Amino acid sequence: MAYTKSVHGSDGSFTPATDYTDITPNVEVHFYEWHGTFSGDLLEDSGFDDSTNWKKNVRGMYDLKGTGVGTIVVGAALPGFAATYGAGVENAPPSAADFTLQAVTGDTYTFKGIISSWRTVVRKPDRVILTVSFESHLAVTVNG
Amino acid sequence: MATLTGVNGKVVVGDGPTINVTEFEADIQRDLFDDSHFDPIGDGTEGNARSKVGGMSKCVGRLTGWMRSGTMPGIGTMATEHDAAGGEFNLIADMNGTGADIGYEFNGLMGDMTVDVIKIGLVAVSCSFESQGLVAAYVA
Numbered sequence: 001m002a003y004t005k006s007v008h009g010s011d012g013s014f015t016p017a018t019d020y021t022d023i024t025p026n027v028e029v030h031f032y033e034w035h036g037t038f039s040g041d042l043l044e045d046s047g048f049d050d051s052t053n054w055k056k057n058v059r060g061m062y063d064l065k066g067t068g069v070g071t072i073v074v075g076a077a078l079p080g081f082a083a084t085y086g087a088g089v090e091n092a093p094p095s096a097a098d099f100t101l102q103a104v105t106g107d108t109y110t111f112k113g114i115i116s117s118w119r120t121v122v123r124k125p126d127r128v129i130l131t132v133s134f135e136s137h138l139a140v141t142v143n144g
Numbered sequence: 145m146a147t148l149t150g151v152n153g154k155v156v157v158g159d160g161p162t163i164n165v166t167e168f169e170a171d172i173q174r175d176l177f178d179d180s181h182f183d184p185i186g187d188g189t190e191g192n193a194r195s196k197v198g199g200m201s202k203c204v205g206r207l208t209g210w211m212r213s214g215t216m217p218g219i220g221t222m223a224t225e226h227d228a229a230g231g232e233f234n235l236i237a238d239m240n241g242t243g244a245d246i247g248y249e250f251n252g253l254m255g256d257m258t259v260d261v262i263k264i265g266l267v268a269v270s271c272s273f274e275s276q277g278l279v280a281a282y283v284a
Contacts (some may be wrong), residue, residue, distance in 0.1 A: 002268060018218045020208075021249040030147070034197040040192075044247055058194065059192070061180060061192045061193070061194050061195060062192060063192065063193065063196075069149065071147045072147070072148040072237070073146070073147060073148060074146045074147065074148045074238055075246075076148075076172075076246065077281050078247055078281070079172070079245055079280075080172050080248070080279060080281070098260055099267065102200065110158065113196075114176055114196050114197075114198050115174070116172070116173065116174050116175075116176050117171055117172065117173045117174070118171070118172045119169065119170070119171040119172075119233070120169070120171075120172075120220050120237065121167075121168075121169045122150045122153045122167065122168050122169075122170075122235070123150045123166065123167040124150040124151060124153060124166045124167065124239045125149075125151070126239050127147050127149050127150075127236075128147075128149060128150060128151055128216075135176055135196055136193070136194070137194075137196040138191075138193045138194070138195055139191065139193040141191065
């Protein structure tokens with residue numbers, strides 16, 4: 001077995017759209033953290049034709065949900081939904097906003113998605129922290 | 145450019161309590177709907193990856209600070225079945241830092257308000273709020 005090692009986050013990156021500035025004009029964010037959760041439905045498929053008493057399942061639909069966290073650079077605006085609502089509107093699905101979540105060079109999740117929340121926390125003695133929440137739309141490509 | 149901090153932040157609530165705000169959270173949210181469906185029209189939604197579409201947006205958040213003397217905090221203007229909300233909120237993250245003020249501007253409602261009084265400390269006040277209508281970039 002080839003040697004493998006634990007991955008350090010120093011090579012990670014988070015890009016919440018291929019053209020981020022269309023969604024958040026005049027916002028410069030330095031992301032330092034991202035979280036992603038793959039969730040898939042498990043559907044019970046136990047049947048009378050199986051004489052054992054062990055349950056069986058089949059996999060259903062899945063999506064990827066997560067958050068990205070970063071600081072905001074002075075001189076930029078605060079983030080929000082642009083006039084065109086960026087990635088995904090109620091009348092049309094997202095068409096060009098590819099999210100890229102990288103753990104280390106060469107190991108990525110790539111997908112079209114929708115941003116569901118921009119959460120800005122401002123405390124007088126601290127940095128301004130932005131948390132972006134998102135959900136995938138259709139297929140998620142792993143490593144490529 | 146430097147990282148944005150809260151040192152030059154500012155909060156203005158047009159029809160609410162007067163408190164010395166030290167912290168605010170603003171969460172601009174959008175509804176998401178699962179649009180997964182069969183693919184008889186060839187729109188690329190076949191397969192087991194969920195399809196999504198976005199809906200309406202709002203801003204919800206919370207203010208935290210210290211009570212000012214002479215002004216017992218209250219909820220302020222609230223919408224009723226006869227009258228819409230009219231309290232203007234200005235949440236500013238940077239006030240005249242290295243450029244123009246940056247923040248959010250919207251009409252909103254205050255929800256709950258909590259006042260904590262302890263013998264040995266300052267009187268703390270916190271309240272929640274929610275936008276009513278458009279949330280725009282703050283313009284000084």
